[in-house]
Amino acid sequence: MTTVQQAEKFVLAQTQDYGTETVPFELALGRVLAVDLKADRDLPPFNRATMDGIAINHQAVEEGMNNFHIKATQAAGDEPISIEDKGLCIEIMTGAALHASVDTVIPYECLEIRNGQATITVDTVKKGQNVHLKGRDKQEGDVVAAAGQKVTPAIISLAASVGAAHLQAKKLPRVMIISSGDELVDVADTPTPYQIRRSNNYTVKAVLTKHAIHADILHIPDDPAITRKQLAHSIQNYDVILLSGGVSMGKFDYVPKALDELQVEKLFHKVSQRPGKPFWFGRHQSGVLVFAFPGNPVATFMCLHRYFLLWLNATLGLLPTPPVYAALARDFNFTPPLQYFLQVTLNFNQNAQLIATPVEGNGSGDFANLADTDAFIELPLEHSEFKTGEIFRVWKF
Amino acid sequence: MTTVQQAEKFVLAQTQDYGTETVPFELALGRVLAVDLKADRDLPPFNRATMDGIAINHQAVEEGMNNFHIKATQAAGDEPISIEDKGLCIEIMTGAALHASVDTVIPYECLEIRNGQATITVDTVKKGQNVHLKGRDKQEGDVVAAAGQKVTPAIISLAASVGAAHLQAKKLPRVMIISSGDELVDVADTPTPYQIRRSNNYTVKAVLTKHAIHADILHIPDDPAITRKQLAHSIQNYDVILLSGGVSMGKFDYVPKALDELQVEKLFHKVSQRPGKPFWFGRHQSGVLVFAFPGNPVATFMCLHRYFLLWLNATLGLLPTPPVYAALARDFNFTPPLQYFLQVTLNFNQNAQLIATPVEGNGSGDFANLADTDAFIELPLEHSEFKTGEIFRVWKF
Structure with a gap:
């Protein structure tokens, strides 16, 4: 046999x-990517403020300055505003693009603002803090999701970000x-x-x-x-x-x-x-x-x-996913010369080990247990006694 | 905070x-049952042949008989056919209902059939073999899937079996x-x-x-x-x-x-x-x-x-599912006084232990990693050093 x-x-x-077909990205959940999804520009595409506060040139701090004149306010989406001298700062919002003349963001929590002047109220300001640098996550042309990946909500997010309104998916x-x-x-x-x-x-x-x-x-x-x-x-x-x-x-x-x-x-x-x-x-x-x-x-x-x-x-060319293994929660015997797929429930013990507890059916016609079990554990043909703690592959359903 | x-x-x-609503059972995948799903009759509803072959009364074997006259052939779905004496048998198909006068099924593999006579060619015939007894899986009125269970393909199967063309699901x-x-x-x-x-x-x-x-x-x-x-x-x-x-x-x-x-x-x-x-x-x-x-x-x-x-x-009143734990694959430090949700990939080692490998992002704006990771591991606020092998809860996505 x-x-x-x-x-x-x-x-x-x-x-x-x-073959492959084109699928609107919002409808691609669960489909398999046929081609790599690439960044159409750097991610992030600019030096991006990650907090609301002021943007300064860090050299000012190095030179002992802690008080800045607010030149302008820049919202996310606005064209970046420059400072011409180190005594100036830009009041800047999360998500805004920093001009090349500023490199560090100090959040409102660390500032006192009065009469158009921002004063730093903390001791330490690290260069580049609260700035997510251009291209730090991905560079233009980088693969953000590979051919063979199954489209997850995270990949839908990436597709939206790189402007891939349609995805090439395996048919x-x-x-x-x-x-x-x-x-x-x-x-x-x-x-x-x-x-x-x-x-x-x-x-x-x-x-x-x-x-x-x-x-x-x-x-x-x-x-x-x-x-x-x-x-x-x-x-x-x-x-x-x-x-x-x-x-x-x-x-x-x-x-x-x-x-x-x-x-x-x-x-x-x-x-x-x-x-x-x-x-x-x-x-x-x-x-x-x-x-x-x-x-x-x-x-x-x-x-x-x-x-x-x-x-x-x-x-579908799905990239291999790692197999799932579990340890038997109790001894189990199965003597016929057949590979047995035993219904089990799965749970993690305190050691993060996956434990499979057999739920014995009444022969293969018993599907009533399927509603209460999580997987089949595959017990090798060569053995008939399976001991507590022994590890076997499981097939989750 | x-x-x-x-x-x-x-x-x-x-x-x-x-509240609750009625959903056609085929469209209920992923919904949560609002009421228990019950068996409308015994499962199986009759003593059911699980192999193709002949149905006999086992007493005949006990009395040394191994040759039977085939009285009739009974397909699955047919009304059960009785035998009036132990020398008779019914040629019976998988899924057919046994008459009360027979209790054991001998498969074709263990028979020789010639001129309307079936002869057993094996030494042992166990009483009740290859018969799935009425009510063995569930009895009429038993809960086959409980309120609070999420509808899985297995529950759709059970719904079909018990004639629940519509399910009560949580809105x-x-x-x-x-x-x-x-x-x-x-x-x-x-x-x-x-x-x-x-x-x-x-x-x-x-x-x-x-x-x-x-x-x-x-x-x-x-x-x-x-x-x-x-x-x-x-x-x-x-x-x-x-x-x-x-x-x-x-x-x-x-x-x-x-x-x-x-x-x-x-x-x-x-x-x-x-x-x-x-x-x-x-x-x-x-x-x-x-x-x-x-x-x-x-x-x-x-x-x-x-x-x-x-x-x-x-x-939705979903019955609690056991939490998932994983062991850190390497040391990880995080000093800010915040509970850190670290992106990780998950895989099982040969001991069936779930291992979480950190994939460090570049700050919280970095979603490019989400496509390649499987979960967040939740690192407690109270600590800043997390060691290889330490166990923490993970949130799969």
């Missing part, structure tokens, strides 16, 4: 490039989410005692929403002709198909046969993991990828995070 | 309750984001050499978007009449006003005066912190709250995360 590591390799070998795949099975009824419908409501499509869609993808959803009944027709349509119109259900060995699982008929090449089927053992992955010659997750909600949820999002991040 | 702890207390004392505050200052031009405009582009409004809006709030934004010029008029309008039409800029001691800072005239009571002004020392917080008699952040982007960003989001979570 395919191991988790092999499955990961197969999936990452199918990384695609869907997202067009995703169709499909569930199948006659036992599944819609949320608003009343199931018979032997049916359940379908939930996987909505879960998958919600996870994708968090990753800036607006996917379509579809439910297919257990009918071979409809299954084939709908899958063919999706292959024509989407880049990725995320299926849930219909991939086990059941007599009414028409999905694998339809995919085969539609020439979707199986890259693997079944992974030595729990949940998610029946996970099927394939590729159409057109490049369309099919992630066929098992029908049970926890399996779909795990595979989506462990495989699809990994593939998505690679496809 | 107000300490960070006092400021936090003042802010949390103004927690509001904006969000109506938020107006306002910047001020004539030195600020719009993103698409070309600034003079002494102006900069405004960015704070967009940053704040993006952070709020991540918290499901769609806020309005507005820029006010440095004009006392317009400032007053616009603030009055916002007080009438919003629950919270988030200001940035215009709250220092500058001559053109018309905001404090306008707020005073509009009878917004100042609850504190200036906090012993860096960045964000000039932070102003007040309340109108109508209950409208005004968070007036300093104009520099890092200060606004920090105060938004440290105070506003804290207030928002309390206001």
Whole structure:
């Protein structure tokens, strides 16, 4: 059977490039930058007062002066005002640009102002104090956010600052989410005692929403002709198909046969993991990828995070983010020869160590715990006893 | 001066309750549940086959039988089919409901099927194997997600399963984001050499978007009449006003005066912190709250995360989430008598300990680093030397 590591390799070998597109910067949250975002001028673009007070030439202080005649008041945004001699000062506001003739700002708190004269009331005035020097943060042409970074509120701030009203972002795949099975009824419908409501499509869609993808959803009944027709349509119109259900060995699982008929090449089927053992992955010659997750909600949820999002991040060229590790809060045994993805809650102890507390489900169909847990901890296939304090990788959801 | 702890207390004392509203479950991502979400029936609602294969009565195995006549095939969603004697079995599909006369499922992998007879090819068959028992995850009426939980994809899944097509969510505050200052031009405009582009409004809006709030934004010029008029309008039409800029001691800072005239009571002004020392917080008699952040982007960003989001979570009744702690990666000194919020990158070491690496900015106006950092680490006011390995609270952004 395919191991988790092999499955990961197969999936990452199918990384695609869907190109780039222009996105208004305010709508780019969560998108991945396709090109470096550069400073259009120095940041700050001028020697900038960081306090309200007076601007002086520090040499005056060095020469023992502590009393200055206020020549003028300069607001932020005003053209800088010069002083012609060291006995003068400019009353200056936060954000204003200093003229080359002044280099130091003394805040109101350290001044007494009377009759147009400002007197320093403190002992020490450091040269250059309360001045944010031109180009100190970034110089014109410097990269302020790199290609491959995910657009955060901070990057939106930088985009605004450097005048990038539009950003070049990596194009997202067009995703169709499909569930199948006659036992599944819609949320608003009343199931018979032997049916359940379908939930996987909505879960998958919600996870994708968090990753800036607006996917379509579809439910297919257990009918071979409809299954084939709908899958063919999706292959024509989407880049990725995320299926849930219909991939086990059941007599009414028409999905694998339809995919085969539609020439979707199986890259693997079944992974030595729990949940998610029946996970099927394939590729159409057109490049369309099919992630066929098992029908049970926890399996779909795990595979989506462990495989699809990994593939998505690679496809979008997202810069690698450091993996998350946690220490087991208690001993845990798992004997089947499968890599186990155990649901855990996460919290930090007083030593800043991330602690994973297992919340045991009742088999892979138990998704009720997902609402109260934070992550899957990945317990290696090679072991069956896992001890308190042992460190493993976790996949937050 | 107000300490960070006092400021936090003042802010949390103004927690509001904006009531609840009904939200379609697919659109509820990120909202806070106002009432418990309960199971409308047992989960699972019947004894559910978790593998494809045959369903038998385990007593048959106990009595030494290993060969069964297939009475019928039952798909998921079908009415359960009984067996009248132990020599019979039902060919059953994953997700199907077991009849009371069968209790154990043997998967195809452990069977040989020929001429309507299924023969077990393995030595051990455990009673109840591959059956997910009715009510094992949750019983009818059990809480599947509690009031105060933030709606995650997992909760959307549960909502779908229990037929909650609409959820009761806490109402969000109506938020107006306002910047001020004539030195600020719009993103698409070309600034003079002494102006900069405004960015704070967009940053704040993006952070709020991540918290499901769609806020309005507005820029006010440095004009006392317009400032007053616009603030009055916002007080009438919003629950919270988030200001940035215009709250220092500058001559053109018309905001404090306008707020005073509009009878917004100042609850504190200036906090012993860096960045964000000039932070102003007040309340109108109508209950409208005004968070007036300093104009520099890092200060606004920090105060938004440290105070506003804290207030928002309390206001929405969000269940407390465990705080995040990290260990300093290197020594750091900060002598001013202020609580310092240092920008850091975060990563886990091999011991699953969260490590915070300081990225020193160039004063509080330096927001260029925000794109490359992950959090603020909060360094207590009482100390000025912070050593490698010491643990402090971090505020992720």
